[in-house]
Amino acid sequence: NAGVTQTPKFQVLKTGQSMTLQCAQDMNHEYMSWYRQDPGMGLRLIHYSVGAGITDQGEVPNGYNVSRSTTEDFPLRLLSAAPSQTSVYFCASSPRLGFYEQYFGPGTRLTVT
Amino acid sequence: GQQLNQSPQSMFIQEGEDVSMNCTSSSIFNTWLWYKQEPGEGPVLLIALYKAGELTSNGRLTAQFGITRKDSFLNISASIPSDVGIYFCAGPIGGADGLTFGKGTHLIIQP
Numbered sequence A: 001n002a003g004v005t006q007t008p009k010f011q012v013l014k015t016g017q018s019m020t021l022q023c024a025q026d027m028n029h030e031y032m033s034w035y036r037q038d039p040g041m042g043l044r045l046i047h048y049s050v051g052a053g054i055t056d057q058g059e060v061p062n063g064y065n066v067s068r069s070t071t072e073d074f075p076l077r078l079l080s081a082a083p084s085q086t087s088v089y090f091c092a093s094s095p096r097l098g099f100y101e102q103y104f105g106p107g108t109r110l111t112v113t
Numbered sequence B: 001g002q003q004l005n006q007s008p009q010s011m012f013i014q015e016g017e018d019v020s021m022n023c024t025s026s027s028i029f030n031t032w033l034w035y036k037q038e039p040g041e042g043p044v045l046l047i048a049l050y051k052a053g054e055l056t057s058n059g060r061l062t063a064q065f066g067i068t069r070k071d072s073f074l075n076i077s078a079s080i081p082s083d084v085g086i087y088f089c090a091g092p093i094g095g096a097d098g099l100t101f102g103k104g105t106h107l108i109i110q111p
Helices: none
Strands: A004-007 A010-013 A019-025 A031-038 A042-051 A054-057 A064-066 A076-078 A087-094 A108-112 B004-007 B010-014 B019-025 B032-037 B044-049 B055-058 B061-065 B071-076 B085-092 B099-101 B105-110
Touching: A004 A087, A010 A019, A019 A031, A019 A087, A042 A064, A042 B085, A042 B099, B004 B085, B010 B019, B019 B085, B032 B061, B032 B071, B044 B055, B044 B061, B044 B071, B071 B085
Parallel strands: A010 A108, B010 B105
Antiparallel strands: A004 A019, A019 A076, A031 A042, A031 A087, A042 A054, A064 A076, A087 A108, B004 B019, B019 B071, B032 B044, B032 B085, B055 B061, B061 B071, B085 B099, B085 B105
């Protein structure tokens, strides 16, 4: 199993551009989530999904959209990037809702200029 | 929202020393998790705790779920160079289905 994979590894955007961060898992996990990590801030939950077709907001959802059309994939969309979205983004998954042992991907480092 | 306070922020130790770090919260937690993150990588789960007073080991790592359910502790015995990294505590967020993280303890091992 590859576990949780994320692409791209690095990305530079200009303010106002849009992009999609990709996340996939091959463990048949129901639960998937997105976090951002800023220096000195730990990880903060952006959005999560408890199954295909079901998404919900986390602690810091503004400026981000998600969808979950399949069990395997959970893309994160930035519709109009802002410098405040410069961060490292991690996708995570776990077998089901309420099972808190989450498996993290390697991250995407995003810089918005 | 809930905040997890980790201490110390950083530790400079000699190889072979034991390490202790802790995590406290103003809220009660039913689950405590300890993760390690190495540069350029995602966090990796080390230990999960589910019961107040629980003591769980993973090799040289031992973690405890505090009796008050508002704290947790992680100890590393006989540190080695590959222990270098950032150690995070985490617990379930109230009101959303995900984790809240502390700001991490940076472990640096001096030669």
